[in-house]
Amino acid sequence: MQKKRKLGRGVAVVGAGMSKFAMFKDKDSKDLFGEAFREMIASVDKGFDPGEIDALYLGNFTNDFFVHQGHWGPIISDLIGLAPKPATRTEGACASSALAFREGVFAIASGFYDIVLAAGVEDMSKRTTEEVAEGLALATVPYEGRVGFTFPGVFGALATAYFAKYGATREDLMNITIKSHSNAPLNPKAQFPFSIRDMMNAKIESAKKKGKPVPYWEDEKSFLRDTAANPVVAWPMHLYDCCPISDGAACMLLVGEEIAKNFTDDPLYVIGIGQGSGRGLHACDDLTYFEATRHAAKEAYGMSGLKPEDIQFSEVHDCFSIAELIHIEDLGFFKPGEGHKAVAEGLTRRDGPMPINTSGGLKCKGHPVGATGVGQLFEVWKQLRGEAGERQVPKKDLRIGAAHNLGGTGGTCTLTILERR
Amino acid sequence: MEERPFSDISYEQYLNEERLMGSRCKKCGALFVPPRSICVSCYSSDMEWVEVKGEARLAAFTCISVGPPFMIAEGYDRKHPYCSGVVELEEGARVDARIEGVDANKPEDIKVGMPLKVKFLHRGEGDSLKTYLAFLPM
Numbered sequence: 398m399q400k401k402r403k404l405g406r407g408v409a410v411v412g413a414g415m416s417k418f419a420m421f422k423d424k425d426s427k428d429l430f431g432e433a434f435r436e437m438i439a440s441v442d443k444g445f446d447p448g449e450i451d452a453l454y455l456g457n458f459t460n461d462f463f464v465h466q467g468h469w470g471p472i473i474s475d476l477i478g479l480a481p482k483p484a485t486r487t488e489g490a491c492a493s494s495a496l497a498f499r500e501g502v503f504a505i506a507s508g509f510y511d512i513v514l515a516a517g518v519e520d521m522s523k524r525t526t527e528e529v530a531e532g533l534a535l536a537t538v539p540y541e542g543r544v545g546f547t548f549p550g551v552f553g554a555l556a557t558a559y560f561a562k563y564g565a566t567r568e569d570l571m572n573i574t575i576k577s578h579s580n581a582p583l584n585p586k587a588q589f590p591f592s593i594r595d596m597m598n599a600k601i602e603s604a605k606k607k608g609k610p611v612p613y614w615e616d617e618k619s620f621l622r623d624t625a626a627n628p629v630v631a632w633p634m635h636l637y638d639c640c641p642i643s644d645g646a647a648c649m650l651l652v653g654e655e656i657a658k659n660f661t662d663d664p665l666y667v668i669g670i671g672q673g674s675g676r677g678l679h680a681c682d683d684l685t686y687f688e689a690t691r692h693a694a695k696e697a698y699g700m701s702g703l704k705p706e707d708i709q710f711s712e713v714h715d716c717f718s719i720a721e722l723i724h725i726e727d728l729g730f731f732k733p734g735e736g737h738k739a740v741a742e743g744l745t746r747r748d749g750p751m752p753i754n755t756s757g758g759l760k761c762k763g764h765p766v767g768a769t770g771v772g773q774l775f776e777v778w779k780q781l782r783g784e785a786g787e788r789q790v791p792k793k794d795l796r797i798g799a800a801h802n803l804g805g806t807g808g809t810c811t812l813t814i815l816e817r818r
Numbered sequence: 819m820e821e822r823p824f825s826d827i828s829y830e831q832y833l834n835e836e837r838l839m840g841s842r843c844k845k846c847g848a849l850f851v852p853p854r855s856i857c858v859s860c861y862s863s864d865m866e867w868v869e870v871k872g873e874a875r876l877a878a879f880t881c882i883s884v885g886p887p888f889m890i891a892e893g894y895d896r897k898h899p900y901c902s903g904v905v906e907l908e909e910g911a912r913v914d915a916r917i918e919g920v921d922a923n924k925p926e927d928i929k930v931g932m933p934l935k936v937k938f939l940h941r942g943e944g945d946s947l948k949t950y951l952a953f954l955p956m
């Protein structure tokens with residue numbers, strides 16, 4: 398019997414900032430972190446002295462590999478004037494900054510610190526696509542890499558298992574891509590702020606300009622079925638099933654619950670925080686769900702006393718389209734095997750009953766891996782405070798939002814639930 | 819020979835010798851392929867080597883167009899994709915393997931559930947000899 402988890406002291410989020418996500422030739426980790434940090438300071442409604450921050454927890458997967466520089470804790474701590482106060486780097490592949498957030502929460506909950514910066518950063522685009530693939534593959538399970546599995550390959554394999562068990566097809570995954578791309582144009586920080594229709598029109602315009610044969614597609618799905626426009630990466634994963642290579646940074650200011658109102662009248666409270674680990678394709682319980690996500694959800698729901706239906710919207714880790722489909726089932730938003738039907742019915746659209754990835758998701762917003770976890774929580778912050786602009790979830794009394802983050806091929810998964818009171 | 823440690827290195831050595839080997843917990847009977855030295859069912863470290871027959875069923879697969887450097891070196895690329903998969907052994911355990919003898923340009927013809935048998939793919943020579951676990955359609 399699992400013990401009911403609780404924090405020794407309540408923790409609140411009182412500020413948040415995120416850089417734009419994109420491939421930046423002329424910006425590095427420090428530049429991007431500076432952007433996120435300045436926005437975070439400006440977001441603290443009643444203002445605060447950054448000199449009061451007690452410690453930094455920084456998620457970074459492998460800048461060591463991407464830019465040949467490791468040990469980013471003190472570099473960022475120095476950048477923001479925090480040194481000689483402590484900086485701790487957390488690594489959980491693509492879930493690195495969700496772990497930073499979690500460690501920051503625990504540091505405050507323990508009573509040791511009062512004000513903590515939880516953050517993430519990654520600078521991936523200075524390498525070739527092949528090198529980035531090699532860097533990301535550092536986070537697969539060794540047995541998988543040895544037989545030729547790539548990241549998209551692992552998720553492609555999970556898709557074939559899901560298809561075989563539940564009768565879903567690539568068409569179902571296309572619904573997810575089209576939905577994410579419908580949210581992205583409303584997010585000014587997204588790497589690809591375009592709908593699929595926008596991308597089709599751009600290709601047509603470009604062909605006309607170059608005097609090449611003008612392509613014709615009847616609708617978005619016929620565009621996605623066209624392997625000239627949407628080539629295979631690791632079947633059934635095609636280009637538009639995969640997130641891009643991105644650079645970016647994000648940070649959040651965490652404080653003890655009892656001092657939160659000194660910073661803002663509108664703090665968000667950390668009411669659920671869960672984490673799990675996975676065992677890889679050969680050893681997991683089943684190939685149609687992520688056991689690490691299910692464990693993380695159990696912890697987070699157990700701590701909050703909430704059920705999946707109490708979550709009003711969620712950011713969900715969609716490094717690949719199939720990942721979003723499986724996760725909305727693992728998190729309990731839909732029954733196993735029914736997620737693809739829910740997506741087809743539009744239930745996960747921004748104006749649907751269970752909005753998923755209003756930010757555009759990793760697919761469109763971008764996926765600077767170490768910054769992604771806090772970047773997802775940034776979207777929850779924006780939505781719960783009613784600051785999401787045109788992409789604001791059209792629900793009355795928006796109070797509870799969640800962010801789910803996955804690292805590697807399911808090795809590290811987290812679920813974080815925030816509440817506006 | 820049966821003195822080998824229950825490790826990934828031993829697993830690979832056995833593959834070089836064309837044997838697919840796992841470990842079985844003497845206390846609770848749980849089977850692990852690749853081998854484990856600690857039983858994750860009962861935490862015993864009392865293990866024995868078991869050779870599996872190499873008959874399996876395809877549990878999941880992918881046809882990869884953009885592969886890692888060592889697969890590109892074997893001649894695979896966008897025009898010549900390869901298939902990697904997860905297979906469920908007749909004895910119950912699951913392993914990751916290359917899937918040979920299928921057309922990775924026609925993934926629609928590759929079926930989850932299809933019966934497979936083991937094949938040991940030797941690549942390189944001397945010190946750089948490496949054996950990949952593969953499965954072929956029956």
Ligand SMILES: [Zn+2]
Nearest residue numbers: 843846857860
């Ligand atoms: Zn045992």
